[in-house]
Amino acid sequence: MTDQQLVKPLPISGFPEWVPEVRLVEQHWIDAIRRKFERYGFCSIETPSVEALEVLTAKGETSKEVYTLRRLQADSDDDSDARLGLHFDLTVPFARYVAAHLNDLVFPFKRYQIQRVWRGERPQEGRFREFTQCDIDVINPEKVPLQFDAELPRIVHEILTELKLPAWSLYLNNRKILQGFYEGLGIDDPIEAIRIADKMDKIGADGVGQLLSTRLGLSDDQVSACLDLARVNGGDSSIVDTIGKLGVKSDLLSEGLDELAFVLDSLSDLPEGAVRADMSIARGLDYYTGTVYEAKFLDWPAYGSICAGGRYENLAGSFTKRSLPGVGISIGLTRIFAKLLTEGLLETGPSCPTDVLVVLPSEERRADATATAATLRDRGLNVELYHQADKVGKQIRYASRKGIPYVWFPPFDDGKPHEVKDLGSGEQVEADPTTWRRH
Amino acid sequence: MTDQQLVKPLPISGFPEWVPEVRLVEQHWIDAIRRKFERYGFCSIETPSVEALEVLTAKGETSKEVYTLRRLQADSDDDSDARLGLHFDLTVPFARYVAAHLNDLVFPFKRYQIQRVWRGERPQEGRFREFTQCDIDVINPEKVPLQFDAELPRIVHEILTELKLPAWSLYLNNRKILQGFYEGLGIDDPIEAIRIADKMDKIGADGVGQLLSTRLGLSDDQVSACLDLARVNGGDSSIVDTIGKLGVKSDLLSEGLDELAFVLDSLSDLPEGAVRADMSIARGLDYYTGTVYEAKFLDWPAYGSICAGGRYENLAGSFTKRSLPGVGISIGLTRIFAKLLTEGLLETGPSCPTDVLVVLPSEERRADATATAATLRDRGLNVELYHQADKVGKQIRYASRKGIPYVWFPPFDDGKPHEVKDLGSGEQVEADPTTWRRH
Numbered sequence: 001m002t003d004q005q006l007v008k009p010l011p012i013s014g015f016p017e018w019v020p021e022v023r024l025v026e027q028h029w030i031d032a033i034r035r036k037f038e039r040y041g042f043c044s045i046e047t048p049s050v051e052a053l054e055v056l057t058a059k060g061e062t063s064k065e066v067y068t069l070r071r072l073q074a075d076s077d078d079d080s081d082a083r084l085g086l087h088f089d090l091t092v093p094f095a096r097y098v099a100a101h102l103n104d105l106v107f108p109f110k111r112y113q114i115q116r117v118w119r120g121e122r123p124q125e126g127r128f129r130e131f132t133q134c135d136i137d138v139i140n141p142e143k144v145p146l147q148f149d150a151e152l153p154r155i156v157h158e159i160l161t162e163l164k165l166p167a168w169s170l171y172l173n174n175r176k177i178l179q180g181f182y183e184g185l186g187i188d189d190p191i192e193a194i195r196i197a198d199k200m201d202k203i204g205a206d207g208v209g210q211l212l213s214t215r216l217g218l219s220d221d222q223v224s225a226c227l228d229l230a231r232v233n234g235g236d237s238s239i240v241d242t243i244g245k246l247g248v249k250s251d252l253l254s255e256g257l258d259e260l261a262f263v264l265d266s267l268s269d270l271p272e273g274a275v276r277a278d279m280s281i282a283r284g285l286d287y288y289t290g291t292v293y294e295a296k297f298l299d300w301p302a303y304g305s306i307c308a309g310g311r312y313e314n315l316a317g318s319f320t321k322r323s324l325p326g327v328g329i330s331i332g333l334t335r336i337f338a339k340l341l342t343e344g345l346l347e348t349g350p351s352c353p354t355d356v357l358v359v360l361p362s363e364e365r366r367a368d369a370t371a372t373a374a375t376l377r378d379r380g381l382n383v384e385l386y387h388q389a390d391k392v393g394k395q396i397r398y399a400s401r402k403g404i405p406y407v408w409f410p411p412f413d414d415g416k417p418h419e420v421k422d423l424g425s426g427e428q429v430e431a432d433p434t435t436w437r438r439h
Numbered sequence: 440m441t442d443q444q445l446v447k448p449l450p451i452s453g454f455p456e457w458v459p460e461v462r463l464v465e466q467h468w469i470d471a472i473r474r475k476f477e478r479y480g481f482c483s484i485e486t487p488s489v490e491a492l493e494v495l496t497a498k499g500e501t502s503k504e505v506y507t508l509r510r511l512q513a514d515s516d517d518d519s520d521a522r523l524g525l526h527f528d529l530t531v532p533f534a535r536y537v538a539a540h541l542n543d544l545v546f547p548f549k550r551y552q553i554q555r556v557w558r559g560e561r562p563q564e565g566r567f568r569e570f571t572q573c574d575i576d577v578i579n580p581e582k583v584p585l586q587f588d589a590e591l592p593r594i595v596h597e598i599l600t601e602l603k604l605p606a607w608s609l610y611l612n613n614r615k616i617l618q619g620f621y622e623g624l625g626i627d628d629p630i631e632a633i634r635i636a637d638k639m640d641k642i643g644a645d646g647v648g649q650l651l652s653t654r655l656g657l658s659d660d661q662v663s664a665c666l667d668l669a670r671v672n673g674g675d676s677s678i679v680d681t682i683g684k685l686g687v688k689s690d691l692l693s694e695g696l697d698e699l700a701f702v703l704d705s706l707s708d709l710p711e712g713a714v715r716a717d718m719s720i721a722r723g724l725d726y727y728t729g730t731v732y733e734a735k736f737l738d739w740p741a742y743g744s745i746c747a748g749g750r751y752e753n754l755a756g757s758f759t760k761r762s763l764p765g766v767g768i769s770i771g772l773t774r775i776f777a778k779l780l781t782e783g784l785l786e787t788g789p790s791c792p793t794d795v796l797v798v799l800p801s802e803e804r805r806a807d808a809t810a811t812a813a814t815l816r817d818r819g820l821n822v823e824l825y826h827q828a829d830k831v832g833k834q835i836r837y838a839s840r841k842g843i844p845y846v847w848f849p850p851f852d853d854g855k856p857h858e859v860k861d862l863g864s865g866e867q868v869e870a871d872p873t874t875w876r877r878h
Contacts, residue, residue, distance in 0.1 A: 044466050
């Protein structure tokens, strides 16, 4: 093959891939996340990467980001695959899955889903065209107990803590508080007011105030009350009194405050600052109707949310007449992982899962070395047998370059003992493959 | 939302998805496969689902099965995404990955890759449009030691045994034997002869003989020698003598026989019949140059291979000038799994990973029940706290329907002991959440 025919093996922008030592860390992360989801009894589901376009666009809003499929060799008038698209999140496929398998599921149905999703967006920092999300949701006909509104942030808290992320906070709010407060203020279109309040991050309090006044025609007193509410935040349920003192009243507001107090009280054993109620968090999406969540890195406030979710009244309404409320939260694995990698904060180790490299002393002693490797494997160790009878120094160098912690020397002559070398300490000692344990 | 607007949540043909209790088994399978790959020191990599079309079609042959991507809202003259396609196997992406990261990898590079792949084919039994493959390959500049030709079928043997598949056999051959034998017979185009021999499955020995005679103009003696070779099979290296007795000689044949003998001798400790050399196995793909593998279910010979692979001289030749030979094998996870499901041979159990359901005695005792659940979780158990203070019978029924083995009763009154019920045996005993262990 000549040079001209070589295809450049370049990565495609927005489709990340990792070298083995980075992938190994990602794998540990995914294992830790999965383990924690299962610790709370959530079951795994996976859905196809592909959904019918009418499923993906049932809610209409994000259709512009969908990748559709087409067979390379399809006739130009054959669009049978063109009604298929890659899923852009795990919520829509989950809703479709629940509707499709209603009679096979036990409710409340608690599932986790760790899968790749695709969005045909322009790649930029924190935005990928293919990325992995880790979602948990609880869904139940008619009513989802409030216990889960507290359980989900606890799970996320435990995961982010275990992953040793740089400083972050998980913010909570309840849309009933915002809507109820706005209703209590006599605002005619509280939903539009929430949409405006959600811009706080981008346009600041002044900008929000101006929009409330010009778009919704609110009085100065109303605007100022809205901004007073947005400034309220705190780590425990005393925040309910603070809001009460703003003097606004409505049934919906009371309901929201009760719910928020329940969630905060349930989480009161967590370290201070880990979970904060913050009235400036609104989550723009219309389908949230109660508790909402959003986690961010404290040092990179502009980086976008690293976890997000909330409670919705009727998730699968596009697919079934059954009322299926739920509450869920999604961890943006790739977004978090890639940021730590970029910032040089991801500690990588070995490039393989191997515990022990067994040295091959000579071709003549291959059977013995193979048996030694098998003995160690049977005892639950991850073991490589070096592939040829190279000089011992070269074999050790292979282990060292891959980050393998131990090198095992089967007898080089009959009657000699086994030895094992700890590449970390340099210590080499006699050992028995049937009883040896790594430190 | 009215009836007319409902979107049917139907599955798409060729894109399988499983209910939770089936997914749980699939997850156990994937865990077992991964654990075994790691037991031999293979590292995980993942590549993007998407590759540039020129990468996917670098070898030309399977381009008709590729799904290309297009943004739903792309302008009709914007084909920037149309040069992207979903990968149709894990070998091409692996080759591109190795070429892209040559300087970051330690060789011999031993990787496993468990990912979904896509093919725009008409779905039929055993053929899916989205399915999961589990690949292991060893790649090394210039030369890959023969040890790995034996290690890969051993790993696959251990995996298929652990998964308790119905009767299967892993067939071995070496393309050098076929090519060397044909050369020794004086056949001008041995590669074409291999392609014809590969049709044995479909057209039988008579059909193969006829093609060899009409297409390649072989004499009756040559045809008969080819068919004699194809009939040779056996479980140990005595097969080498059998082939020797056919009286054909060439250097390449001797080399192939030596390699096959090495592999069979290395695997001689496996149970009889697990691995068989079979001279009728040719593997049509041109890039195989030595050992080839193919595993099949014995009871469903027409079902297609459930594992396949082999040795190739230069995998990444389309992407780099470096010579990178390798050897690899792929386990067709979805193909195997779906067949067992269809045949009713897949034993399913619980629909969740939960070990213990903690009963919620009453809202007043919620804090106590929550603490009990936390204690059990801290000790490594997967625990659900029932979500509302329903009648105890209803709470137990929930556990029973999900296949949760234990129900935990925190004290219903102060001073009373904890109790735990084994739903399998029906036995209920006092227990301490800080010391209790499941059987």
